[in-house]
Amino acid sequence: MKRLPLLALMAVFFAWMLWSVSMRQALLFLAGIGLGVALAGQRFGFTTAWRILVEDKNPSGVVGQLIAFGLAALLCMPLLGHYGELTAALGPPSVSLLVGAFTFGLCMQVADGCGSGVFYKAGMGIPLNTAILPLFAVGSFLGSWHLGWWLELGRTEPVGFVTLLGWQRALALTLVALALIGVGVAWYTRRWHRARGAAAPQLWVRKWVVGAIMIAAFAALVLFISGNPWGIIYGPGLWVAKMATSAGVVDPAHNWFWSLPDNAAILQQSVLLDVTTITNVGILAGALWVSAGKPAAHKPMTGRQWSVALLAGLLLGYSSRLAFGCNIGAMFSGISTGSIHGWIWAPMAFAGTIFGLRIRRRMGY
Template sequence: MADVSLVFGRSSGGVTARAGLIGAAVIAVAAVALFVGARFGLMLAIGLGFGVALEGLGFGFAGPWRAMILRREPAGILAQLLAIALVACVAIPLLAAHPDELIGAQAPIGWAMVGGAFVFGAAMQVVLGCGSGTLVNAGSGNPVGLLALPFFAIGSFAGAYHLIWWTGLGALPILALRGTVGLMITLLALALTAMLFWRLGKPGSRRVPARYLLAAAALAGLAVANLVVAGQPWGVVYGLGVWAAKGAVALGADLSGSAFWAAPASVERLNASILTDYTSLTDIGLLAGAFGVAAWRRGGLAQPLQSYPARAWVAAVVAGLLLGYSSRLAFGCNVGAFFSGIATGSLHGWVWFVAAFAGAFVGIRIRPLLGLEVRR
C-alpha cells in the first residue's frame, strides 16, 4: 500500500490551514447540495475526489505515455488499463440493464475524430497535460497549465462550434460493445493491450508501484460513481467548452450560426448555471482538489516561473487551443474518449487511443524545440 505521508507530504505544522482546506471543501459540497441539489453536491464531491487522487498520487495520462515512449516504462499505462477494466466490469452491465437512465461515452469513428485524436496526442505532450492533466496542473499552480487552461476552454468552444461541419467529412455509425459479450471482448482487448505494453517495456521497469494501483482503484470507483450519479460517464472537455461559450454569450456573441451551440440542449445548458452541469462540476472539483493537495503540502503551490523562452509561452497558448479544438473533433480527451469510451464499450475509444498515442510521439519530439524541456 502506498505510504500516504509520501504521497501528500510529510511536512509538519499548518494544522489550522489544512483543517481550513477540509472545511472549505465540505462547506462547498454542502452549499451546492443545499442550494442546487443533492445530486449536484455529490458531483462536486466526486470531482474533488478526482483532483485529490490524480494530484495526490502523482497519476495522470500524459506522463505515463511519455515514460513508455521515451524510457519503455509501462507501469503508468498498465495502471490506466487496469482502471478502465475495473470501470468496464460495472459500467457495461449497468448500461445494458438501464438503457433509458444511463448513457455511455459512445461516438462515431470518422476522419475528423481520428485526426483530432492525433493532434490532441501531440499537443498534450507539448504541455504535459491532457484534459484532466491540464486542470490538475493549473490547480496545483503549474504555470504552463495555468496559461494553457483558458485557451483549452476557448479551443473546446470553437471545436464544438465547427463540429457538425467536421463530422460531415465522413463517419461510421456509432459502434459499441454491449452486454456480457461486449464486456468479455473489452476485457480481453484490455488484457492483450496490457500484455503488449508489458512485453515492450524495459525489463526491471514493468512492476506497477502501489500508488499507481491505488490511483487506478480510486479513479475506477469515482468513475463508476460519476456514471451512477450523473447518468453519464466521466468527461472533461464539454464542461470547459461551456465555460467559454458562456463567456462568449456574456460578451454579446451570437451562437445561432453553430448547429452545436444552437441546438436546444446546448441553449438550455448555456442558460443554466454551471452548477447544474455535471461535467462543469467535476472540472471545478478537479481544479479545487489539485489545489487542495498542493496547498496541503505546504509550498506545493509555490512553483516559480521557469526561465522559458518566449516561444515556449506561445507554444503553451497554441497547444492549449489545439487541445480544446482537437478534443471536440475527437469526441473527448484521454478521459472522455479513451478512459470512459473504452470503459463503456465504445469502439471509438480504441481508435482514439491508437491515433492519440501516435500523435504523442510527435509531441514528445517537438517539445524540446519549443523550449519547454527543463534540463535537470
C-alpha cells in the same frame, strides 16, 4: 492556503450546492474532489505514462491506465446493462475523430498535460497549466463551433458494444483486449531492456495502481449519480459559450452544435447544473487540497517555450472537441463504457504523442 480552511470552504460549497442547486450536483462535486485527489495525489498522468513508455520503455504508467480502464469497465458496463437511463460515452467514428485524436496526442506532450492533467495541475498551482486552462476552454468552444463542418467531411453512426453485444460480452471483450495490450507492452519493454543488458522496469508501481483503483471507483460514481460518463471538455467549452452568448459575440441558434436541443437548453441554465462543470470544479478543489501548503512544482521556461506550450494548450481544447472527448471523455470513458470511438481514439492519440515528443525535445523541455 492550509488544508483545514480549504476543507471548511469545500464543506460550505457542498452544503450550498445541496441547498441551492441539487443533491445530484452536490454529490458530483464530492466525486470530482475524489478524482482530483486521485490524479494529484498519485500523480496519475496520462501524458506522463505515454511519455515514459516511448522515451524510457517504462510500462508502469500504461499498465496503470489499463488497470483503470478494466476496473472502470467492470463497474460501468453492468450499470449500463441494468439501468437503461444511464448513457455510454458514444462518439461517431469520423474524420474529425481521427484528426482530433492525433492532434490531441501531439499537443498534450507539448503542453505537458492532457484534459485531466490541465485541470489537476492548474489546481496544484503549476504556472504553465494554470495559464493553459483558459486557452483550453477557448479552444474547446472553438472546436464545438466548427464541429458541424468537420462532421460533414465524413462520419458513421456511433457503435456501443454494450447495446450491440450485451454488457457481459462487451465486458469480456474489453477485458481480453486490455489484457492483450498489457502483455504486448510488457513483452516489448522487457525485450528492449534485455537487448541492452539492463533490468526491465517494474510493471506494477504503487502510485499507478492506487491511482487506477481510485479513478475507476470515482468515475463509476459519476456515471451512477449523473447518468453520464466522466468527461472534461464540455464544461470549459460551455463556459466560453455562455460568455460569448451573453456578450452578443455569437448567436448559438445559427450553430450546429449549440443549436442541438440539449446544448441550447444548458446555455439558458446555470453552469452549476452542468455535470462536467461541477466535476471539474471538484478536480480543481481536490488537487488544491493535495498541494495545500506546498510550493508548486515549476521549472523555468523561455519565452519561446511558453509561446509554443500555450498554442498547444489552445489546440488541445480544439482537438478534444473534434475527437468527441479528451483522454478522459473519449479514451477512458469511451473504452470503459464500450464505445468503439474510444478504441479508435487511443492509437491515433498515441501516434500523435510520438510526434509531440519530438517537438518537445526540439523545444528543449
